[in-house]
Amino acid sequence: MKTQILAASDENLHYCAKLLKEGYLVAVPTETVYGLAANAFDDDAVLKIFKLKGRPSDNPLICHIDSLNMFRSLTNDRFTILEKLINKFWPGPLTVVVKSCVKFSKYAVANLDTVGLRFSSNEILKKLINYCGFPLAAPSANLSKYPSATNPNHVLHDFNGKIAAILDGGQCEIGLESTVVKVDDDRCVLLRPGAVTLEMLEETIGKVILSKGLTERLDYNEKVLSPGLKHKHYSPKAKVIVVRGSFSSFVKYVSDKLNFRTYCVVFEDEIKFFNKFVLSFGKNSKQQAKNLFFILRQVDDLNLDKVFFRCPDETGLGFAVFNRLIRAANFEIVDL
Numbered sequence: 405m406k407t408q409i410l411a412a413s414d415e416n417l418h419y420c421a422k423l424l425k426e427g428y429l430v431a432v433p434t435e436t437v438y439g440l441a442a443n444a445f446d447d448d449a450v451l452k453i454f455k456l457k458g459r460p461s462d463n464p465l466i467c468h469i470d471s472l473n474m475f476r477s478l479t480n481d482r483f484t485i486l487e488k489l490i491n492k493f494w495p496g497p498l499t500v501v502v503k504s505c506v507k508f509s510k511y512a513v514a515n516l517d518t519v520g521l522r523f524s525s526n527e528i529l530k531k532l533i534n535y536c537g538f539p540l541a542a543p544s545a546n547l548s549k550y551p552s553a554t555n556p557n558h559v560l561h562d563f564n565g566k567i568a569a570i571l572d573g574g575q576c577e578i579g580l581e582s583t584v585v586k587v588d589d590d591r592c593v594l595l596r597p598g599a600v601t602l603e604m605l606e607e608t609i610g611k612v613i614l615s616k617g618l619t620e621r622l623d624y625n626e627k628v629l630s631p632g633l634k635h636k637h638y639s640p641k642a643k644v645i646v647v648r649g650s651f652s653s654f655v656k657y658v659s660d661k662l663n664f665r666t667y668c669v670v671f672e673d674e675i676k677f678f679n680k681f682v683l684s685f686g687k688n689s690k691q692q693a694k695n696l697f698f699i700l701r702q703v704d705d706l707n708l709d710k711v712f713f714r715c716p717d718e719t720g721l722g723f724a725v726f727n728r729l730i731r732a733a734n735f736e737i738v739d740l
């Protein structure tokens with residue numbers, strides 16, 4: 405199969421909607437990362453996603469919607485805190501796990517009676533779902549375990565010849581996957597941090613419970629609210645090590661370790677202290693979120709064995725960056 409990168413013209417959007425109706429997969433842009441989309445009601449189409457990504461079958465997919473109307477048709481949940489969250493943050497980088505009231509593909513929801521619903525602010529995706537008339541199950545458009553895709557070339561790298569089309573929406577604005585929360589009654593549990601930060605959630609609805617596994621390794625047999633928390637994620641082939649401490653202690657720590665197969669990743673204004681074997685993480689959490697998957701992919705392009713990362717700020721959007729980075733590092737953190 406030839407994989408085409410298509411400009412998001414109206415004609416191409418209709419063409420992609422037709423592909424999706426016929427059970428093909430299409431990679432789609434969102435404001436967070438690219439998604440690998442299929443009709444969320446079509447078992448065969450959704451199975452192709454799991455097969456192509458190599459994704460464990462117990463890890464449910466996020467289903468994308470184009471309106472509050474579609475949301476209301478897929479769940480009967482109307483909890484006060486749920487309404488507050490969707491009114492404030494939709495469309496945007498927030499996924500809510502709710503009880504479903506329709507029959508999604510059993511593969512999409514991993515046989516659960518809940519579903520993760522997300523109303524993305526990306527206009528291309530909104531239009532595409534509108535032309536389809538059904539929700540799109542779409543996990544991040546990368547091979548399982550490897551870094552997510554934040555531009556069409558990343559998607560092509562992972563799925564060239566394996567999917568029908570990639571809709572070109574340029575570089576993703578945010579660069580990290582959406583915040584995932586599970587809401588039931590008056591309880592909200594954060595399952596995955598993202599650009600809708602813990603602080604923003606708490607400002608809107610009060611106390612939010614942190615799921616186990618956000619910042620520590622989980623035992624594989626441990627029961628968790630979100631299966632995705634257990635699985636290995638975002639790793640390049642190179643070994644990633646997060647180093648926490650001051651910049652001067654970082655420099656001391658890495659100085660005799662760097663070479664053409666071992667690099668370090670430092671904040672932007674620190675790069676001048678190195679003349680080689682260094683990459684820039686960006687100067688603030690926003691830039692670091694946007695750069696992280698790009699850097700992790702670059703690390704493999706450079707064929708590195710090892711990479712030492714400066715530890716990002718662990719609050720606000722930085723918490724989401726930290727959450728992804730420690731997974732890429734298989735939870736290996738050096739405290740100086």
Ligand code: TXA
Nearest residue numbers: 436439464465466518519520543544581582630631632
């Ligand atoms: O930004 C994003 O959310 C991207 C773009 C493409 O929209 N999508 C994405 O999807 O990251 P995915 O499938 O890679 O992430 C799904 C996460 C997993 O950690 C999964 O465990 C959780 O959401 N999830 C989905 N449905 C769930 C459910 N019913 N119960 C608990 N967790 C669920």
Ligand code: MG
Nearest residue numbers: 543544552581
């Ligand atoms: Mg993913």
